[in-house]
Amino acid sequence: MELIFEISKPGRAAADIPASDVPTVNLENIIGSQYLREELELPEVAEIDLVRHYTNLSRRNFGVDLGFYPLGSCTMKYNPKINENTAALPGFTGLHPYAGAEFIQGNLQLMAEMQKYLSNIFGMAEFTLQPAAGAHGELTGVMMIKKYFEKKGQKRHMILIPDAAHGTNPASSALCGFEVRELKSNSEGGVDIEHLESLMTEDVAALMLTNPNTLGLFERNIEKVAAIVHGKGGLLYGDGANANAFLGKARPGDLGFDVIQLNLHKTFSTPHGGGGPGSGPVGVGQALVDFLPVPRVVKRDNQYAWSEDFPDSIGRVRAFYGNFSVIVKAYTYIRSLGAEGLKRATEMAVLNANYIKERLKTYFDLPYDRICMHECVFSGKKQVAESGVHTTDIAKCLIDYGYHPPTIYFPLIVPEAMMIEPTETESRETLDTFCDAMIAIAKEVRKNPEGVKNAPVTTPVSRLDEVLAARRPDVCWKES
Ligand SMILES: *Cc1c(COP(=O)(O)O)cnc(C)c1O
Numbered sequence: 001m002e003l004i005f006e007i008s009k010p011g012r013a014a015a016d017i018p019a020s021d022v023p024t025v026n027l028e029n030i031i032g033s034q035y036l037r038e039e040l041e042l043p044e045v046a047e048i049d050l051v052r053h054y055t056n057l058s059r060r061n062f063g064v065d066l067g068f069y070p071l072g073s074c075t076m077k078y079n080p081k082i083n084e085n086t087a088a089l090p091g092f093t094g095l096h097p098y099a100g101a102e103f104i105q106g107n108l109q110l111m112a113e114m115q116k117y118l119s120n121i122f123g124m125a126e127f128t129l130q131p132a133a134g135a136h137g138e139l140t141g142v143m144m145i146k147k148y149f150e151k152k153g154q155k156r157h158m159i160l161i162p163d164a165a166h167g168t169n170p171a172s173s174a175l176c177g178f179e180v181r182e183l184k185s186n187s188e189g190g191v192d193i194e195h196l197e198s199l200m201t202e203d204v205a206a207l208m209l210t211n212p213n214t215l216g217l218f219e220r221n222i223e224k225v226a227a228i229v230h231g232k233g234g235l236l237y238g239d240g241a242n243a244n245a246f247l248g249k250a251r252p253g254d255l256g257f258d259v260i261q262l263n264l265h266k267t268f269s270t271p272h273g274g275g276g277p278g279s280g281p282v283g284v285g286q287a288l289v290d291f292l293p294v295p296r297v298v299k300r301d302n303q304y305a306w307s308e309d310f311p312d313s314i315g316r317v318r319a320f321y322g323n324f325s326v327i328v329k330a331y332t333y334i335r336s337l338g339a340e341g342l343k344r345a346t347e348m349a350v351l352n353a354n355y356i357k358e359r360l361k362t363y364f365d366l367p368y369d370r371i372c373m374h375e376c377v378f379s380g381k382k383q384v385a386e387s388g389v390h391t392t393d394i395a396k397c398l399i400d401y402g403y404h405p406p407t408i409y410f411p412l413i414v415p416e417a418m419m420i421e422p423t424e425t426e427s428r429e430t431l432d433t434f435c436d437a438m439i440a441i442a443k444e445v446r447k448n449p450e451g452v453k454n455a456p457v458t459t460p461v462s463r464l465d466e467v468l469a470a471r472r473p474d475v476c477w478k479e480s
Contacts, residue, residue, distance in 0.1 A: 001060075001460070004053050006055050008043040014050050024396035060460060062404050063273070068430050070356075072375045072407035072419025073166065073214055075244050077349075078275070083269065083334055091118045092328055101305045111321065112297045114331045115281075121334075122240070122260060123253025124283030128292045130322045132239050134370065137280025138172035138208075142312045144259065144284065144291040145235050146176050151291075151312065154233070156205035162191060164214045165412045169239060178205060180379070184472070185413060189215045189368040191225050200232050206259075211240040211252075214411040214419070215368055216375035227255025235259065235288075237315030243267040244423070245350060245373035248343030258285045264339035274358035279326040281386035293317045346426035349374040354432060356420055359435040363442040367414050374423070380416035383442070387449035391416040394441055396463060397455035401437040 028036055035200040040176045045053070060070070087093075091106060101108060115127040142159070149156050159173040162183045170180040184192040191209070211396075212218045219225060229236050238252045238260035243266045252260045264279040265272035272278055279403035284292060293379040294313045294383055295306040337345060343378035350373055357366065357376035363379040395405035395418070422431060445452050456462060 001056060004050075005041070005046065007049055007053065008045055011046055012044045012046050012120075014047040014051075016046060049214060064271075066428060067402055067404065068422075068434050069404040070406045070422050070434065071404060072377070072421040073215075073241065073410070074272075074407065075241075075263075075374070075421060076404075077244070077266075077269050077423035077424060078425035079269050079271045080333065080336065083332045086332045087325045087328040091255065092325065094184075095324075103304070105304055107324070108297050108306075110331055111327065112299060112304060114327055115297070115333075116333075117334050118262065118281055118283060121247060122243070122262070122283050123251030124254075124257075124260060125286045126289050126292060127281050127283045128296070128426045129279065129281045129314070129327055130318045131261070131280035131282060132318050133265070133278035134239075134261055134263040134280045135172060136317065137263075137282045138168055138237075138239065139175060140280075140282050140286075140293060140314070140317050141237055141259040141261050141269070142172050142176045142178070142206075142208075143317075144282075145237065146178075147290055147314050148235070148292045148314065149205055154202075156203055156234070158201075158204045159237075159356065160196070160204055160207045162198055162213065163413050164189070165208065165210055166214060166241065169208045169210075171441065173208065177480045183207070183215075185215075188220070188370070189217045190212065190219050190221060193221055193224060193228070196225065196228055200234065202232055204229075204234050204451055206235040206237045208237040208239060209257075210242060211255075212242050212245045212373040214242075215377050215414070216242075216245075216372040216419070217368060217470075218373055219368065222255050230450055241284075242265055242374065245346060245375075247346040248339060253283075253386060259283070259288060264326055266328040269333045270326045271327040272300040276361055277323040277326050279323045279330065283397075293332050295321075345424045346374075349422075352424060352426060353420070354424040354431050355428075355431055356422055356435060359431075360438055363439055364418070370397050375419055375421035377414055378418045378420070379409065379414050380405045380418060383445045384416055387445050387452075389449045393453045394418070394438075394445070395456065397441050397444070397452050398437060399456040403434060403437060414457045431472045 006298050063456055064076050079450065092342060095104060095107060111129055114129060118127045119125065131140045135288050141402055144367050157179055158181055159178040160181050160183045161169045173180050182193045183199060188191040207381060216461050233257040236256055238257040239363050240252065240260040240262045243262055257283065261282045264270050264281065290310060290312040291314050293316055294308045294310050297308060298307045353374050358371055360378065364380065365382045367377065367379050380394055383389045383394065391408045395408050398405045409417055410419060411417060441452065
């Protein structure tokens with residue numbers, strides 16, 4: 001496909017600009033020449049060429065509206081169109097971020113209700129909606145933990161993180177000045193209790209735990225884990241990116257978590273990918289409420305208002321009020337499903353993941369063979385041993401079958417990992433055709449390993465040198 005610069009023809013335009021009816025001035029005399037360029041190389045194209053160019057480009061993209069997208073840990077569920085309709089209401093989109101509270105009562109009400117819903121669903125005392133994504137929520141949570149211990153006059157400089165954790169967990173901790181200690185997983189894929197007991201001292205501020213973890217497994221000893229951490233005066237942080245697995249089933253607050261961040265763009269069906277906006281609300285138990293970011297929505301005399309009057313707050317973590325449109329979409333999702341609907345979504349997500357696990361486990365190595373939650377993790381080590389075909393080859397081959405590959409090589413503790421998360425929004429037929437494709441690939445690996453290593457062959461570009469593509473991306477166009 002040609003670049004838009006290559007279809008450019010001098011003089012073509014997508015819009016007619018009327019002749020100027022004001023006098024021409026020489027900008028150079030006003031602002032000086034250093035800001036002015038002789039030539040501005042903008043493409044010149046007609047409207048129809050413009051429309052076709054970008055429509056064709058969009059058809060090269062892959063999204064959840066196009067096909068099955070089982071990217072583990074990312075919860076690529078269908079984004080109901082009603083979410084978009086409500087987020088597009090003029091009262092939301094036309095809002096000026098500096099509008100006074102008296103003009104935005106409805107918006108503030110929505111935020112206050114959202115905080116209440118999340119507090120109820122997750123069993124926390126309060127939520128902030130400010131953070132812009134999951135990792136930003138982690139940072140916010142760790143900042144609050146830090147302030148909590150400062151306020152108590154305790155010097156704790158360590159955070160424990162299991163070896164299965166998402167890379168953002170140690171990054172958020174390190175960014176707040178904590179030293180990170182790795183906690184081992186046991187043979188069942190849970191926390192190694194003995195290792196936790198040996199690491200948990202009064203130097204440890206918190207354990208950052210993802211539950212269910214990135215193996216898709218629920219921590220069987222969660223109450224014991226919480227007791228050990230609390231026993232030494234530490235806090236239990238929950239990475240809630242996997243909350244799709246327990247909506248209406250378990251509440252982190254009841255399990256002993258003191259802080260939890262959510263990913264509205266995963267669990268609550270708002271679109272994500274390609275760096276689009278996210279939202280990472282953070283919920284806290286009573287002990288941490290005073291440290292929540294400001295401004296906070298408060299209700300006084302039946303009026304909603306902003307308040308900065310929380311002296312122990314960590315302050316602001318984002319401009320304005322978070323990614324408001326994402327919050328509207330997630331709010332719509334919660335309201336349209338209701339309590340029963342959310343619970344059922346979780347049940348279907350878990351059922352779908354277990355269905356895939358059972359159908360594929362005779363073809364691919366399953367390192368932890370127990371009931372999984374919303375995702376299942378296979379290893380491609382059988383295929384490596386038999387035919388020298390790696391997980392990355394299998395993933396590329398899936399593209400030729402029309403699927404987005406699962407997450408691969410994560411979690412790090414599983415060699416040749418393939419982490420499959422179907423989500424609740426897929427039908428049995430979709431799961432079956434996906435499993436059929438995986439099984440066909442497993443057979444192809446034996447018959448024709450070189451063919452699998454050559455995939456994909458149906459895409460605009462074939463196998464890329466990924467290291468080179470990342471280090472020296474070729475994003476330039478050549479002038480003819
Ligand atoms: C996605 C994810 C994160 C990070 O969330 P972002 O919104 O991408 O910043 C953190 N932890 C886990 C387990 C995740 O799956």
